[in-house]
Amino acid sequence: MNISVDDARIKAKALYEARATGRPVPPLTDENPALDMRDGYAVQRELVALLTGAGDRVVGYKAGLTSAPMQELFGVDTPDYGPVLASTVYDDGATTPGDAFIAPKVEAEIVFRLGSPLKGPGVTVAEARRAVAEVMAGLEIVDSRIEDWRIRLADTIADLASNGAVVLGPPVVLPEDCDVRLIGMAFSRNGELVATGAGAAALGDPAAVVAWLANVLGEHGVTLEAGQLIMTGALHAAVAMRPGDRFVAEFDRLGTVTLHVGDA
Template identity: 80%
Template sequence: MPDQDIRTRARALYEARARRVPVPPFTDTDPSLGMEDGYAVQQELVRLLLADGDRVVGYKAGLTSAPMQEMFGVTTPDHGPVLASTVYEDGARVPISAFIAPKVEAEIVFRLGASLKGPGVTVEQARGAVAEVLAGLEIVDSRIEDWRIGLADTIADLASNGAVVLGRPLAPPAGADLRLTGMAFLRGGDLVATGAGAAALGDPYAVVAWLANTLGGHGVALEAGQLVMTGALHAAVPMRPGDTFVAEFDRLGSVTLHVDAA
């Protein structure tokens, strides 16, 4: 993709984020756009956001489940940065006006205690680098009209990341197999979804290894203290004003999000 097109598309997403007005899918006008094009735009968009004073505090993986990969016709996840301005604590009241078309999904989140840089990072090495595990709620949002996203569109748009709400940090439970960690997801007290850790690439720690190896291929390391969001354990649920979402995880506790109208 020509540099000018990269800058133009990144600027369009930057303005869409600022004004809360979505843009048409880039793949509408150029269906040939692929994963590499999406990451080129993402990199430029991140540059614009960091110039405003934001910080990268971790990374999210998306498309970590087989059904989502099949939907996009890929065999690998995608990724995007987690920005400091988008991280909330458990019980936060988050204004729906901060988003365009938000949805909520529960996932397991890690905080690293040691850096990891691929290639060659194993799942066991990833496990050893994790210092904390947290119950998490990701608010996914799309700056692309009506969520009509192709692969390049969602990657360019920071992997459709909107925000994250983090539960209480815990040391990784001794002897626990996070693949088997169950989760119940409630909206307004009603059970709307369930899931288990294995939905995230078969093993949440495998997501950490995948991210370290993928980023390492571009000279980027996962650093100590950074967050790793390992991917949704269920289909995303639309977010509405007045909603309260709670995700209850086996052995990891719960995390709560309140949605305000303004």
């Protein structure tokens, strides 16, 4: 690791203030290009401590870089993760303020809610499937507190894996024989189809994302708890979000989830 605890806290404070003010900060890796994944998580932990200390709470986790093209872009062979905070969860059909984010984009993805806890290491994909109680159509607003999205791996990890907010469709209980890999999705902005995808885009199987998260977090003594949300990763390339936009993701089996963006 290339960062001290004090330096991690300084960087976390800068990101915390960027979230509060809407003014992005230069990439952390500009000052120290050697920052790696472990350094990013060290900053992330300090940032989460600041946010929860101010009254927010962790209600789940998101996985990022779950597709092969995104992993190739960042030169890694594994996803990354960040917390989902209670203050960032919206219901289906919600309107988000047009100026609530810095440089937002929107992604459609499959979201799970756990019915039983999972703690790694050693969690299998089959065990992850059995732990899922509900499945939801989801929209993630990804946002970067780093200037102009000039992010390297350590930057996005430190910045809560670039998580901005999530919009959740109604929960669905799927039959045991439903293959979530094959759930298809059509994504529209302002009535125009802009992307399509399927569950298999997320690490080959969204349930594999749950198992991966349980095992990685388990190495740090963290358990995925019953009731927590698991965002399994984008099914397509992110689409820019602008004031006044209306986004709709239509999923096979899961129904529709809609996001309205307020005027600036």
